[in-house]
Amino acid sequence: MQFNIEINDQEVSAKRGETIKNVLDRIGIQVPTLCYMNGFSPSGGCRMCVVEVDGISELVPSCSHFVTEWMKIKTHSPRVLKARKILVELLLAGHPDDCHYCERNGSCELQELAAGMNIRERKYHGKRRQVQIDKACSSIVRDPAKCVLCGRCIRVCDEVIGAFAIDVVGRGSESRIGTSYNKGLNMQGCIKCGQCIMVCPTAALTEKSNFQVVLDALSNPELFPVIQFSPTIPGSVAEAFNIKASKDILNLLRSALKKLGFKQVFDVSMAADLAIMEEASEFVSRLNKHENLPMLTSCCPGWVRYVEESRPHWLPNLSTANSPQQIMGRLIKNYISTSAGQKPENVFVVSVMPCTAKKHEAASDRMKDGITCNVDAVLTTRELVKMIRLLGIEMNSLEPEPSDTAFSMRSSAGNLFGISGGHLEALMRTVHFMITGQELNPIKINELRGLKNKKEARVKAGKTFFSVAAVNGLASAKTLLDEVEAGRADYQIIEVMACPYGCINGGGQMRGGDEKNLKARMKALYDVDDEEIIKVSHKNPVILDLYEKFLAKPGSGQNMELLHVIRTSTENR
């Protein structure tokens, strides 16, 4: 039902069921907020978005108050502004004064509010809470002292990820965001996806930084630092430096990474191609033996962690193929760099990932190969951007540098790993080829594209139809698994990415991306698929060469050590 309301003396039409904030967003009036997240249930916790409504004596939070007919609203009256200022001053009263040394200096929402409200002195002196920084987890650091109790992290963790790793503990002035029995995040159901970092307004949640480790390695003359980057990185770096994402950006990134001091630069997409070859042959063999179907993809470390921890009975269904990051690490240490005359222990492999869970994956024991680990340090997109800025590299005036190593050759299929549905599409192309000996026609699977949480497709290979599904956001994956367990759904392959929309929206990406950014990042990946000549993993010449010279044929036991990993339940470790 449409009716009129009055906002700041102006008549505006509104619909029943809309909140005041919805209307304000639509007509372009901004109110500050710390706890509101578009698309989530409002919590009304921070009270920053309060407005004055005629006839209601208290100020009301606009994010959770519904509009009624002929409501008269003042969004920036002196009373409202004063209330907001006091709220920020009260938040600052208990906040540590260490902005200069803070990870979020310059990108902190609380800092921004304080500056915007022209707060120039400490008005209230609150008692500092004695809290311990939780840094036991290999991906995420939690500093409760900087927490403003907005609860965004809880809502993301509950509603999108479904890991329920953190919650409010205590009551009143004693309440804080915590874990049960104050154990570290590594002891919880946390899958290290880092979505909480993406929504945290302050530095209460940050990634475990590998910044200094990498800088040290770069300046160590005994080491041979090399870097690998995920398919989403070129687009994200372009976005961070305001460069148009074109074909050149890949070479531009290569040149920037070389300038940082890395001796060799690799594209993880090539390892993704290898993973596809292994997965596809694994699927075909499972299909023939009628065992362990549906096959679950295993490239997302957050998802793998969830299966290991919470649904170990699904472990046999996980593909045994290792994640592209680890495959690349193993190849670099065992083959590529040794053939370039380097000792594996001197090679320092850094990977740039849009993901915090990859830090955990690289650090976890089973990925270690003898003494040296396969990936020595993982940087997030944010850390890489910071590093490029620190070392004074001007992205806009760089000369694009073509790849100098043969191992950067990729197919656009491997490049699709960055987005939900992309991995599955790439996999189906090769599965089709392995079953029928012919290419999938048309090569695009449009049902698996787009920004949706669940995508299904039926793909015909020869005489059989395969029903496959791609889900993103771990909570949707849990629902899908429940359906399969209850016998209400049946698939041959299920692709899961823990973060909503896949790696383009990973927990290591630049903060503050909205739907427009996501669409741009998605388009960048699909554009590559349109432009590139080699669109399928099984035609990547480097891969074929590797299989001929170094590896046994796809799916055979000899490749187990290099390209696969047997995952076990966390209880058995």
Added chain:
Amino acid sequence: MFCLMNEILEKILVRYPANRKDSLLPILQEVQQVNGYLTDDLIAEVGRTLNMPVNKVFSVAAFYDQFRFRPHGLYHVQLCRGTACHLHGSLSYLGELEKQLKLKAGTTSRDRRYSLELVNCMGACESAPVIRINDVYHPHVTPEALTRIIHSLKEKTE
């Protein structure tokens, strides 16, 4: 001990319908009654029965003062800090108790002899100030009475 606890827990849990989150508080109360306090294993087991994440169960339990996460002492001293008791000077008794029993409010002494807990209100305001030791209530506590109470406590434990 956990095996034994498991059996007791099973007896409690079987009386409540599974997957009903509204049974959470009564279950936690019963479990605490039997075990004296809530352990992480117990909370995990309760969560499994009700199909609730462990952190959610802990979050609920941590909201209420009635739930304890550490074992309490042989003599569990509860001091009422309600309005009436406060007006009758219960704050000064808190200092005295902490000094004499050598522990902070909300903790248990290392030898597990004493534990001290603050209670929001015992509902016995007409007898303010009130101290409760295990199941015995001490109404209208005066400084002299408090000294006597502490003295007799120490005698009993030595």
